[in-house]
Amino acid sequence: MVDRIRTDVAHNARVWNHWLGGKDNYPVDRAVGDHVTALFPSIGEVARADRAFLRRAVTHLTAEAGIRQFLDIGTGLPTAENTHEVAQRIAPDARIVYVDNDPIVLAHARALLTSAPEGATSYLDADAHHPREIVRAVTGPLDLSRPVAVILLGILNFVLDTDQARSITRDLMAAMPSGSYLVITHPTLELGGEGNVDAMAFWNENATPPITARSGAEIRSFLEGLEILEPGVVSCAHWRIEADSAQPPMVAQYGAVARKP
Numbered sequence: 001m002v003d004r005i006r007t008d009v010a011h012n013a014r015v016w017n018h019w020l021g022g023k024d025n026y027p028v029d030r031a032v033g034d035h036v037t038a039l040f041p042s043i044g045e046v047a048r049a050d051r052a053f054l055r056r057a058v059t060h061l062t063a064e065a066g067i068r069q070f071l072d073i074g075t076g077l078p079t080a081e082n083t084h085e086v087a088q089r090i091a092p093d094a095r096i097v098y099v100d101n102d103p104i105v106l107a108h109a110r111a112l113l114t115s116a117p118e119g120a121t122s123y124l125d126a127d128a129h130h131p132r133e134i135v136r137a138v139t140g141p142l143d144l145s146r147p148v149a150v151i152l153l154g155i156l157n158f159v160l161d162t163d164q165a166r167s168i169t170r171d172l173m174a175a176m177p178s179g180s181y182l183v184i185t186h187p188t189l190e191l192g193g194e195g196n197v198d199a200m201a202f203w204n205e206n207a208t209p210p211i212t213a214r215s216g217a218e219i220r221s222f223l224e225g226l227e228i229l230e231p232g233v234v235s236c237a238h239w240r241i242e243a244d245s246a247q248p249p250m251v252a253q254y255g256a257v258a259r260k261p
């Protein structure tokens with residue numbers, strides 16, 4: 001598996017880790033990540049806002065909606081406040097399956113498998129382009145007769161075809177029972193993200209996997225048939241900010257949580 005780790009080309013999981021201030025990355029990741037930052041200076045803020053959104057969304061789903069099962073696809077490298085840590089702080093019996101297809105995430109997965117004894121975490125090395133295979137593999141670790149929160153943060157942007165991205169969310173949510181949730185973040189050229197065009201073009205020439213931005217309307221189409229929770233599809237930095245927090249700056253990353261009726 002270590003053979004699969006390429007250190008000559010920047011990988012998204014490792015560059016994302018660099019933007020979050022982590023150390024699990026190589027010189028090529030730092031060089032590409034810093035060049036992207038020069039072209040699109042708010043990218044670090046996007047990464048931090050995305051993680052803060054994950055914490056707020058998982059807290060809401062665990063504490064308010066009673067969710068006890070999470071399927072986190074495109075997990076990323078372990079960092080602070082991973083999904084199981086946030087959920088199990090509230091509900092130690094929560095079960096989490098993490099999915100990613102980057103060999104470096106697999107190599108570090110042990111840090112994601114530190115479940116509270118009452119719950120469980122597991123890791124699946126799989127590609128989000130194949131949602132039915134993911135559903136088959138998680139049937140067992142998760143009880144699909146009970147609600148599941150499917151988490152797709154910063155990953156549908158690596159599915160370049162919008163119809164395919166839509167069918168991935170449709171297939172995943174079709175396999176989940178009523179009362180399940182879809183949690184999503186996605187970069188956009190709206191919300192002040194216009195400056196990201198050059199940064200994404202540079203990324204696509206120098207790093208992997210290739211990325212795309214989408215409009216709010218396209219992202220809403222991924223939630224078709226679901227009930228979108230308030231405040232809707234908004235900058236993820238602004239989704240249900242805690243009452244005692246100052247209004248953070250808007251970032252060019254949409255975030256939303258939606259419930260399967």
Ligand SMILES: C[S@@+](CC[C@H](N)C(=O)[O-])C[C@H]1O[C@@H](n2cnc3c(N)ncnc32)[C@H](O)[C@@H]1O
Nearest residue numbers: 013016074075076100101102127128153154158
């Ligand atoms: C931008 S990071 C987001 C990490 C985490 N979800 C977060 O929001 O902090 C995207 C992650 O998706 C993973 N990824 C990209 N394409 C994927 C695919 N086709 N299947 C599974 N994982 C993928 C990358 O390896 C990376 O870890």
